[in-house]
Amino acid sequence: MQVTETLNEGLKRGYAITVTAAEIEEKVTTKLTEAQPDIEMKGFRKGKVPLALLKKQFGQRIMGEVMQESIDGAMNEHFEKSGDRPALQPEVKMTNEDWKEGDDVHVEMSYEALPAIPEVDFSGVKLERLVVKSDDESVNDALGNLAESAQDFKARRKGSKAKDGDQIVLDFVGKVDGEPFEGGAAEDYPLVLGSNSFIPGFEEQLVGVKAEDEIDVNVTFPEEYQAEHLAGKEAVFSCTIKEVKEPVAAEIDDELAKKYGAEDLEALKGQIAERLEAEYAGASRAVMKRALLDELDKLVSFDLPPSLVEAEAKQIAHQLWHEENPDVQGHDHPEIETTDEHNKLAERRVRLGLLLADLGQKAEVDVSDAEMTQAIMNQARQYPGQERQFFEFVQQNAQMQQQLRAPLFEDKVIDHVLDQIEVTEKEVSKDELEKAVESLEDE
Missing domain, CATH: 3.30.70.1050 (Trigger factor ribosome-binding domain)
Known part of the structure; x- marks a missing residue:
């Protein structure tokens, strides 16, 4: 040979x-x-x-x-x-x-061939970790939002007209071609206007009704309606309005806390404070990670495989095009041309990707089976009732496993690098942290 x-x-x-x-x-x-x-x-x-x-x-x-x-x-x-x-x-x-x-x-x-990656001198890299403490105002704002989410309804004054967001209590009987149909009638049904829980066009016709009103609501069942014998059919619902209620926020007290699984209001406040600080820490890490990647991008320079840059640029262009054209779900669209901006961003991503991979390999960074299992479980929660099928799908799909492993590996390499550089903490306000996060999205 x-x-x-x-x-x-x-x-x-x-x-x-x-x-x-x-x-x-x-x-x-x-x-x-x-x-x-x-x-x-x-x-x-x-x-x-x-x-x-x-x-x-x-x-x-x-x-x-x-x-x-x-x-x-x-x-x-x-x-x-x-x-x-x-x-x-x-x-x-x-x-x-x-x-x-x-x-x-x-x-x-x-x-x-993949290029040889030069050694990186981290001695001159200095970063700030933005620290935000949860304060009473933030906790109270979050409590207010929880109270809004746990809203109740109270009766409006007699003769008040129903508004969008109000709850009406009604009896109704639905008919198609003059005949009642199964599942088309109810008594004392609580319906929140604007919740889109009924057939399109139904709730809008009830805005402005008053208690004791009787009204016929005319609608057409969608063509793709789940009950085939009703799909596309015109229907008339004879409605009797019994009550009109307005939304009211729940009281911020121990009862509200118990609705959210806490023993009392003080315990709920403690949980909210912990959650807020965890959110602040996550946002702060994102800001510091971007700053670190910016520094690394300045520190290294090496030849990049054109094929990797080209593939990354096409992926970036494709993703951005779909973000600008959200109505297009499939991929049967014209070929998307890459621009100098796409190529520049692709070069940065490929350079940093190769560098982080090299740093991780040299530091023997590894993603454990337990960490992978946790990542799969976190993803599986997005598919309620199908967690097991998703788990099995990932186990049989090497590409999916790599998609889940890659961000875990990158985060561990980032932690490894952060351990080697000078990081100082800087206490800032929530607004300052939010501005720092917004600046990431603008770039």
Whole structure:
């Protein structure tokens, strides 16, 4: 077997691989000889089938396996000797397409090598960690929001008209073609106007009603309505309004605390303070992480694999296009052209991605099975009732596993770097932290 370099420009590499016919023949014979004792064929005792007959019967299939194994082996041996790591899967193609048995196999392999990452001197890097303490005002604001969420309703003055957000208590009977239908009637039903819990157009017609009003509501069931016999049908609901109620926030007291699983109001305040400080810490980390990445981007410079930059730029352009065109759900749209801005951002992401990967490898940073399991469980909670199926899907999908592992790995590398640099704490207000976070979104 021969491996000859044909291209070495920057990070681009090219090699010609030749597997001789004699090597192929020898490996085919070896495979058949090893299998011969277990082969049975009509007219021969087990293990006594002549090698020549085995070659005639199985030679072509075995030869294909041998050729693939030989090429794979040559590639692996090359990467072990050269130390190269391909940025993407190497491109491999057979150059003598008119190959026939007895000919040598000629293959071309090309790829872009990952660059050597220079050592980074962190001695001059200094960062600030923004610290926000939860105060009584913030806790009380959060309590007020909880009280709004736990709102109740009280009767409006007699004769008051229902507004959007009010709750009305009503009896109704629905009919299609003059006939009542199953599930189309109820008594003393509490309906919050604007909740969109009824058929489109139903609630809007009840805005302005008063207690004791009787009103017919005309609607059309959606074409995709779950009950097929009603889909697309026009219906009339005869409604009797019994009460009109306005929303009122719940009292901020021990009873409210118990609704949210706390023993009393003081315990709930403590939980809110802890949650707020955790949110502030998360926001502060995001700000500091961006500052660290900005510093690292200034500290290192090395050649980037064009294929990685191009792929990243296309992904960025595609993502931004969909954000600007949220109505387009699929991907059957025209090809999206990348811009200089996309390419510049892609270069930064690829550079920092390669640097963090190198720093993590040198520091032997690893994501444990327990950390992966926790990450999968966190994602699975987004699919109530289907957690088990999601878990099994991730276990069988290597790409999904990598998507979950990558941010965990990156965060651990960031922590490793932060341990090596000077970090000072700076106490700021909640508004100052929010402005710092907003500046991240603007960039």
